[in-house]
Amino acid sequence: MGCVQTRQYEKSTMITCEIKYLIPELVQSIKLAQQCLYSPESPITLTPIKPINGIYCKIESTLPSGSVKMRAIYNMLYRLQQKKRYRGDDELNLVICSSGNAATACIESLKLLKSDRKLNQKQEGIASEFVQDDTPTDPGLSVEIKDEQFQSKIKPYELIGKLIIFSKYVKEIHQTNDLPNVTIIHSELNKNEIEKEAITYSQEMGYDYLDLQNDFDVFGGYATIGFEIDQWQVLTNTNIDYIFVTLKSGALIAGIAFYLKYIAQNQTRIIGVMLNGTTRKDATLCQQIIEGFIDEILYVTVEEVERAQCELAKAEQIAEFNCAIAYAGCKKSQMKNSLVVLSGGNVAVKDLERLMKKYE
Numbered sequence: 001m002g003c004v005q006t007r008q009y010e011k012s013t014m015i016t017c018e019i020k021y022l023i024p025e026l027v028q029s030i031k032l033a034q035q036c037l038y039s040p041e042s043p044i045t046l047t048p049i050k051p052i053n054g055i056y057c058k059i060e061s062t063l064p065s066g067s068v069k070m071r072a073i074y075n076m077l078y079r080l081q082q083k084k085r086y087r088g089d090d091e092l093n094l095v096i097c098s099s100g101n102a103a104t105a106c107i108e109s110l111k112l113l114k115s116d117r118k119l120n121q122k123q124e125g126i127a128s129e130f131v132q133d134d135t136p137t138d139p140g141l142s143v144e145i146k147d148e149q150f151q152s153k154i155k156p157y158e159l160i161g162k163l164i165i166f167s168k169y170v171k172e173i174h175q176t177n178d179l180p181n182v183t184i185i186h187s188e189l190n191k192n193e194i195e196k197e198a199i200t201y202s203q204e205m206g207y208d209y210l211d212l213q214n215d216f217d218v219f220g221g222y223a224t225i226g227f228e229i230d231q232w233q234v235l236t237n238t239n240i241d242y243i244f245v246t247l248k249s250g251a252l253i254a255g256i257a258f259y260l261k262y263i264a265q266n267q268t269r270i271i272g273v274m275l276n277g278t279t280r281k282d283a284t285l286c287q288q289i290i291e292g293f294i295d296e297i298l299y300v301t302v303e304e305v306e307r308a309q310c311e312l313a314k315a316e317q318i319a320e321f322n323c324a325i326a327y328a329g330c331k332k333s334q335m336k337n338s339l340v341v342l343s344g345g346n347v348a349v350k351d352l353e354r355l356m357k358k359y360e
Contacts, residue, residue, distance in 0.1 A: 029220030061345030075221035226259030247272030273329030
């Protein structure tokens with residue numbers, strides 16, 4: 001496959017003592033996540049690629065936030081809200097580090113949770129300010145969060161509690177009055193330092209910090225992709241030999257791999273794809289899971305990823321850079337009978353047009 005790093009399947013199934021101890025909790029997190037799916041599953045489509053006769057793509061950009069992070073964050077907030085209600089607290093005051101996708105997923109999840117709460121209150125006959133639907137019938141101009149790799153629109157909406165977003169790359173926000181519960185805190189620090197800053201802030205304010213790398217509910221949310229892929233193979237009588245997933249923080253591929261390998265006992269090989277020069281955080285929960293359940297790691301160049309973005313766009317599938325990493329890895333491997341998890345489509349149209357002109 002041309003992989004820079006490869007592990008044999010026998011070695012990849014070795015589970016560390018730490019993970020063996022956590023397996024019951026990991027399985028429970030997946031069961032809970034399957035109970036609170038908020039929307040129809042993302043589609044799996046066949047995308048034509050001439051050199052390898054087409055591959056299957058699981059399109060996560062169809063989720064409300066336009067990215068796979070919606071699965072993890074909605075599940076996390078749903079569970080957090082349940083715990084807080086049990087303690088008599090009905091507000092979600094949150095802190096998150098994000099340059100776009102995670103923040104958008106958090107806002108969309110809070111909107112859904114508020115809608116669910118209003119529906120429940122109406123059914124119970126409780127009169128409160130939340131019973132009235134305060135969603136604008138004509139929201140007008142949307143709020144835009146932009147950076148070099150990201151563009152998304154968020155409809156004005158009053159959320160439950162408060163959301164504090166720490167970010168280095170979010171450059172411009174319009175009409176912040178439309179989101180009175182959301183505060184953006186810009187920072188010029190590096191990613192690790194921003195995370196420390198956000199954690200300290202959350203502790204001082206008594207808010208909940210959203211850790212997207214070590215939370216069992218994040219893991220469970222991502223594992224629902226593995227469940228959907230497994231069910232799709234059964235229902236369509238399709239056998240996939242390889243699944244390609246972008247390997248960045250590790251949470252996404254960890255959830256998918258654990259479900260398919262441990263719960264479904266599926267023999268499909270899980271391939272993680274990384275950008276040349278990037279490294280992994282070995283100390284996280286998800287990285288420990290990866291060491292036990294993924295089969296190979298493949299590295300790709302920036303040019304290979306950009307060309308993959310262009311090819312997907314011509315096939316009418318919009319993919320952001322990090323999402324296209326997995327697709328570029330699949331192309332590089334030349335393996336047939338493969339499926340790629342396309343994790344998001346939040347990319348500015350002008351940036352995509354400029355990219356396609358570059359590789360005409």
